[in-house]
Amino acid sequence: MTDHTHGTAAPKHDHHHHHGSTEMDWDAMATHLERDAEIYTPVLEQATAWLRDLLTESAGPGPDEVRRVLDVGSGPGVTSCLLAHAFPNAEIVAVDPTEALLDRARDRAARLGLADRFRTETAELPDGIDGIGDADVIWSSKALHHVGDQAAAVDALARLLRPRGLLVVSEGGLPARMLPRDFGIGRPGFLNRLDVVHEDWFVRMRAALPGARDLVEDWPAVLTAAGLHSPRSRSFLLDRPAPLDPTTRAYAVTQFERYAEVFGDELDAEDRATLDRLLDPADPAGLAQRGDLFWLAAQSFHTARAA
């Protein structure tokens, strides 16, 4: 499944992020989220190009008439900066409950020469965003699943859309694959069994969120129920073949360390031993050394329009 183990908004309730000071944890998370979005940049660029096409094809502001964009649950702002490039005449507002991540977003925007049209707002879905002002495009990627009441969050996002504005929600896709079915350690099919414990953990994670409510994750229907129309969905492929560049390899290792920490103990003994070998930097069959490591995934995007 798509990775969900990063980006929980409330560190004090997140036992998995706490080994030292909160600051250190946010720092490590910010670095991982930055790397994640940098690796997924080809996907995000395909998604923003698709948004430009949607805005060109229909009534309402064309892509170059978009004046204000919100990136809600922006994290460290990699996507916010990509949105700034996709919408060159817009003010971009990165919105997140975590100030430390917004600091990173501001630094990035300044480095890229975008500071004059880049703002941040510390705010939390669903109710906290009411005051941040309306926008022509509202983007929220991999953030809604951290909110207990996702339908209320979509309602809150939809309320901020200007007439004919576009809401984009990115959730789900295809589970990432990074090793062949049989990679020479343990029983073939390890990644499918890892998906199962990941899914079970995800259910527990969501159930523990404040105000948790079940939602049928039919995103076009959720967007329509929020009063929007013309739902469209697309998924884009991330294909990083072997041999992996060092950055993507380091990202893969961090991701697997998180899996081990968060739900590794739910695996049976043989699979747990496989995971430990994959994480052993001295093992030639481990992720740090093996030549066949790749990263293949798909990320889904759902959009709909305001009247």
Ligand SMILES: C[S@@+](CC[C@H](N)C(=O)[O-])C[C@H]1O[C@@H](n2cnc3c(N)ncnc32)[C@H](O)[C@@H]1O
């Ligand atoms: C997995 S990260 C995704 C970051 C970025 N949007 C991306 O796609 O790379 C999840 C982000 O959602 C934020 N978040 C968590 N709960 C939130 C809430 N209730 N409202 C808004 N953002 C939230 C987290 O602080 C984190 O930055």
